Amino acid sequence: TAFGGAGEAVLAVTKNLYYAGGVLVCTKFMKDEISKWMSTIFPEVVIHIFLVSLFLGLSMITSLKQLAKVSSLGTAAVSVQCLAICLGSLAAAFASGGKIEYEVVNTDCDWNSIGSSLSVFVFGFDAIISLPSLRGQMASVQEAQQCFSTGFAVVAVICVVMGSAGYVGYGKSVKDNVIESLTDTCSESSGLVCSFFSLASAGLVVNLSISMPILWFVLMSFLESALPGPLGKQMTPHNIALRMCIMLILFVLGQSMKSVSDIIALSAAVFLTCSSIFFPLAFFYQLRWKAMAKGGPGCVPAVTKLRQIGHCVVLLSGCCAMLFGWLDAMAKL
Secondary structure: OOOHHHHHHHHHHHHHHHHHHHHHHHHHHHHHHHHHHHOOOOOHHHHHHHHHHHHHHHOOOOOOHHHHOOHHHHHHHHHHHHHHHHHHHHHHHHHOOOOOOOOOOOOOOOHHHHHHHHHHHHHOOHHHHHHHHHHHHOOOHHHHHHHHHHHHHHHHHHHHHHHHHHHHHHHHHOOOOHHHHHHHHHHHOOOHHHHHHHHHHHHHHHHHHHHHHHHHHHHHHHHHHHOOHHHHOOOOHHHHHHHHHHHHHHHHHHHHOOOHHHHHHHHHHHHHHHHHHHHHHHHHHHHHHHHHHHHOHHHOOOOOHHHHHHHHHHHHHHHHHHHHHHHHHHHHO
């Protein structure tokens, strides 16, 4: 390994703390969305009891095979969610009657929030921390780079399209979560926008109900491998109690936060920048130096100047995301 046992330990801790933050984000997202549906029918205490029961049930996931049967449902939910956000935003633009304010240059930019924006951007590509294990399981490792590059390009295009649609629909008033803008439009009127809001919100809940247990499974696998005795053995009474306690703590922490975007920014700024930016760059150059120390400078391909500049830009962006994302998120919490 690049940095030995200490490097593995630091990477494992930061990666799994990020997974814990991801579970926390999911609990907050799901509570906010489900409350929009149920708050007019049930009191808040009933909603919390339902959510706690749901999350405690999901915390008992012990194998990804348990989710395999509903993986297609998760893909469909993501597709419906993205399509509903785009179409709902366009419907809101037509319903506004030309009263939306647009700007070529954002004159109201809060420069203190740049770090948080970078952190949220990094969060959109959080799958990068799983690439080493995915690469090892591929039948053809030679296709890994093209496969991952294509996947990240698709994600980037989807984010750009959805962000653009949100801006077209709401202009300067668009919120960080476009679904919240759809919610406001739906509360002021009814009709097509409300239908798209319902689809987007339902798609998000279904998507998180399936994707959150994946983060939870990875987190619990790490803890169970590190804990001795019955705590580390799946579904013993001690293990069940541990799962319930951790999930309840994450749920309570999630509900104590004011904004989902602030939780994302904080989690990504502290942990994801390390796992997705700093560590990969450090491991890349450390392994190169070790290889050249053994086989000489010609044993590994040279890093081009353009690639070195790209690495410097990524490193600088990571530093900004970590520092300013942390400061801005802490100021808002």
